Amino acid sequence: MPLVEFRNVSYDIAGKRILSDFNLSVEAGETLVLLGRSGSGKSTALKLTNGMLFPTEGQVLVEGQSTREWDPIKLKRHIGYVIQDVGLFPHFNVARNIGLVPRLEGWIEADIERRVNHLLDKVGMPASEFRTRQPRELSGGQRQRVGVARALAADPPLLLFDEPFGALDPVTRLELQKQFLELHRDFKKTSIFVTHDVREAIRLGSRIALLVRGTVEIVSNPAEFQLAHGGEARAFLACL
Amino acid sequence: MRSDLTNDIIRLTGEHLSLVGISMALAILLGVPLGIVVARHPASRRWLLGLSSIVQTIPSLALFGFLIPIPFIGGIGTRTVIIALVLYALLPILRNTFVGILSVDPAVCDSAIAMGMTDGQLLRQVQLPLAARTIIAGIRVATVTTIGTATIAAAIGGGGLGVFIFRGVASVDTAQILAGAIPAAAIALLADGGLGWLERRLSPA
Amino acid sequence: MAGTKTFAGVVALLALCGCSKPGTNRPIRVGSKNFTEQVVLGEIVAQHLEHRLHRSVERSLNLGGTLLAHQALLSGQIDLYPEYTGTALAAVLKDSIETDPSSVLARVRSEYDRRFHADWLDPLGIDDTFAMVVNGPQARAQHLETLTDASKAPDAWTLGVGYEFEQRADGLPALEKTYSLRWKAAPKTMDLGLLYKAMEQGQVTMIAANSTDGMLSKMDLKVLRDDRHAFPPYQVCIVARQDTMRETPGLRETLLELSGKFTNQQMQNLNFQVDAQHRPVAQVAAEFLRQAGLN
Numbered sequence: 001m002p003l004v005e006f007r008n009v010s011y012d013i014a015g016k017r018i019l020s021d022f023n024l025s026v027e028a029g030e031t032l033v034l035l036g037r038s039g040s041g042k043s044t045a046l047k048l049t050n051g052m053l054f055p056t057e058g059q060v061l062v063e064g065q066s067t068r069e070w071d072p073i074k075l076k077r078h079i080g081y082v083i084q085d086v087g088l089f090p091h092f093n094v095a096r097n098i099g100l101v102p103r104l105e106g107w108i109e110a111d112i113e114r115r116v117n118h119l120l121d122k123v124g125m126p127a128s129e130f131r132t133r134q135p136r137e138l139s140g141g142q143r144q145r146v147g148v149a150r151a152l153a154a155d156p157p158l159l160l161f162d163e164p165f166g167a168l169d170p171v172t173r174l175e176l177q178k179q180f181l182e183l184h185r186d187f188k189k190t191s192i193f194v195t196h197d198v199r200e201a202i203r204l205g206s207r208i209a210l211l212v213r214g215t216v217e218i219v220s221n222p223a224e225f226q227l228a229h230g231g232e233a234r235a236f237l238a239c240l
Numbered sequence: 241m242r243s244d245l246t247n248d249i250i251r252l253t254g255e256h257l258s259l260v261g262i263s264m265a266l267a268i269l270l271g272v273p274l275g276i277v278v279a280r281h282p283a284s285r286r287w288l289l290g291l292s293s294i295v296q297t298i299p300s301l302a303l304f305g306f307l308i309p310i311p312f313i314g315g316i317g318t319r320t321v322i323i324a325l326v327l328y329a330l331l332p333i334l335r336n337t338f339v340g341i342l343s344v345d346p347a348v349c350d351s352a353i354a355m356g357m358t359d360g361q362l363l364r365q366v367q368l369p370l371a372a373r374t375i376i377a378g379i380r381v382a383t384v385t386t387i388g389t390a391t392i393a394a395a396i397g398g399g400g401l402g403v404f405i406f407r408g409v410a411s412v413d414t415a416q417i418l419a420g421a422i423p424a425a426a427i428a429l430l431a432d433g434g435l436g437w438l439e440r441r442l443s444p445a
Numbered sequence: 446m447a448g449t450k451t452f453a454g455v456v457a458l459l460a461l462c463g464c465s466k467p468g469t470n471r472p473i474r475v476g477s478k479n480f481t482e483q484v485v486l487g488e489i490v491a492q493h494l495e496h497r498l499h500r501s502v503e504r505s506l507n508l509g510g511t512l513l514a515h516q517a518l519l520s521g522q523i524d525l526y527p528e529y530t531g532t533a534l535a536a537v538l539k540d541s542i543e544t545d546p547s548s549v550l551a552r553v554r555s556e557y558d559r560r561f562h563a564d565w566l567d568p569l570g571i572d573d574t575f576a577m578v579v580n581g582p583q584a585r586a587q588h589l590e591t592l593t594d595a596s597k598a599p600d601a602w603t604l605g606v607g608y609e610f611e612q613r614a615d616g617l618p619a620l621e622k623t624y625s626l627r628w629k630a631a632p633k634t635m636d637l638g639l640l641y642k643a644m645e646q647g648q649v650t651m652i653a654a655n656s657t658d659g660m661l662s663k664m665d666l667k668v669l670r671d672d673r674h675a676f677p678p679y680q681v682c683i684v685a686r687q688d689t690m691r692e693t694p695g696l697r698e699t700l701l702e703l704s705g706k707f708t709n710q711q712m713q714n715l716n717f718q719v720d721a722q723h724r725p726v727a728q729v730a731a732e733f734l735r736q737a738g739l740n
Binding site: 248251308315316317394395396397398399403406407409410411412413416 | 536611
């Protein structure tokens with residue numbers, strides 16, 4: 001059973017159709033990249049997955065159950081979410097930021113501390129040095145690493161990434177992409193990764209779904225994608 | 241014999257502080273929750289904000305005058321004064337609360353919601369702490385204004401430092417006027433300074 | 446040619462100047478203090494002057510207090526206003542209190558003439574003294590007729606006063622010097638017009654009102670008699686600047702037409718019409734002048 005499934009999904013807002021006849025499945029353990037131009041509906045698809053939005057038509061299934069039937073809070077805590085602006089709480093230090101969902105879930109303090117330290121080390125930021133730092137003291141890249149650690153904290157099976165490295169410089173972006181691949185290997189999570197960068201898509205994805213004006217044009221692995229013939233695919237590949 | 245001027249100053253200052261203290265406490269208890277409601281329900285924004293804006297435009301003595309004939313809440317004395325002062329203090333507190341909440345970085349709110357925080361958790365752990373500085377600023381403005389407006393309480397038997405001022409005007413006695421104006425100004429400065437310090441201390445990122 | 450034009454221009458300019466002398470048709474300025482009786486009297490005087498002298502009259506009614514009105518008179522911002530002999534004696538001249546009406550009148554007349562160049566025209570016929578007022582039912586139950594009775598009453602009193610009563614020598618100090626009334630707390634100060642409301646609400650049990658207040662006939666109240674004469678007499682007269690009367694032909698005679706035309710009863714009735722019946726002051730004043738045959 002796919003971990004996430006979009007069945008004939010359409011999404012309208014303010015009279016505009018963002019997604020139409022959108023069909024997609026995401027298998028456990030894979031990194032599915034949603035590639036497309038700005039406005040192609042990629043971020044909307046992410047928000048339909050964790051119940052921040054609901055489809056106008058069709059349904060989105062997570063672990064076989066429609067997002068409408070899930071308890072909305074449980075669904076969100078079941079899914080990690082990383083956005084471009086990171087959105088760390090400015091009034092919490094790094095440790096409190098990362099430990100947020102475990103704390104909401106009622107883990108005991110000792111377990112939370114252990115998990116936070118473990119994750120900090122995993123994202124390449126030694127816990128002893130970074131635990132008590134404030135977000136404003138961190139660089140963009142460091143903040144996003146904390147964002148990823150936060151998404152992983154409660155050990156959700158599914159992670160959503162919304163152009164997480166878009167605001168970083170190319171050198172830092174590459175470092176974080178490498179980090180992502182390591183984490184994927186170590187934690188064996190399922191990820192849906194949104195980007196408009198075709199290089200990133202090829203580097204990170206186990207499959208790439210190309211979105212054009214709210215529908216999926218093709219879905220294929222990176223190798224096949226580079227041989228694609230479709231107009232939009234060619235346009236993206238020309239940027240390589 | 242008439243009591244000492246100093247005793248009078250102490251007594252009337254006490255009355256004034258009590259009027260301001262009670263009014264501000266009630267205004268905060270009313271204004272902050274209402275501000276949260278307005279932030280959550282855009283539909284309520286127009287009429288709640290509109291209502292308190294209208295109250296603000298009524299000249300203070302006129303508002304006291306309007307309230308006097310109303311049964312239960314009206315009449316002469318401190319109760320009417322407090323109701324009028326609360327009505328005046330509401331707008332800055334309400335407005336700053338809802339502006340403060342809406343000014344929280346949307347990325348922070350989005351993350352919080354996406355991580356599965358309930359509305360209550362979002363409010364208590366994220367929005368209110370980050371809006372605190374703006375809310376205190378609103379309370380500061382409201383407090384300083386209330387200290388001044390409370391001097392009019394004397395016209396309707398509410399006591400306070402205004403008694404000196406009205407007496408002094410009636411008898412063209414500068415000393416009386418100053419006996420009322422100086423303590424009132426001093427209290428206002430202290431409140432402004434104290435709450436300003438609190439505001440700065442609450443500055444997060 | 447040019448010289449005459451310039452001269453005419455200068456004269457015209459001077460004539461337009463607000464600080465011109467009364468004789469040259471600038472308005473007569475009538476003032477009053479800021480409680481009902483004062484405003485009614487001020488309006489009556491103003492209308493009377495308008496009828497008789499066909500001159501424009503500027504009203505500065507509702508001045509906020511005795512000394513404010515006095516200052517306005519001295520500085521020329523008003524030419525005349527109604528004042529009480531006892532008030533002038535105690536609050537303006539700060540003299541010791543006497544109780545004989547004619548000697549009080551004589552005293553204020555000579556002092557105002559000497560120090561302020563102002564005249565006290567003959568009394569209007571009203572003696573509006575401070576009236577210490579308590580609830581009718583309580584007075585009957587405790588057999589209270591005089592202030593001496595009140596000082597022996599079982600409970601302490603809560604006093605309601607206007608802005609002037611506490612500080613004026615002929616107010617609270619005079620009361621406390623003459624009677625040993627017991628107070629529950631410091632007096633409650635408020636606008637004079639609200640004293641009766643405070644009484645009605647039970648916020649106060651005794652008020653320092655005035656004997657010609659309109660509200661006295663509306664509510665069940667008792668005016669306690671000043672049996673030991675704490676308060677001086679308060680005869681109402683129009684006080685006017687001497688220079689204004691000199692330079693305005695007919696002003697003194699016209700003002701004197703009002704002397705003796707009032708009684709306490711009438712004044713109380715006029716106050717009642719405004720305070721209890723909410724009739725406009727201008728109407729009440731006009732009707733009084735008609736009925737007194739003065740227009």
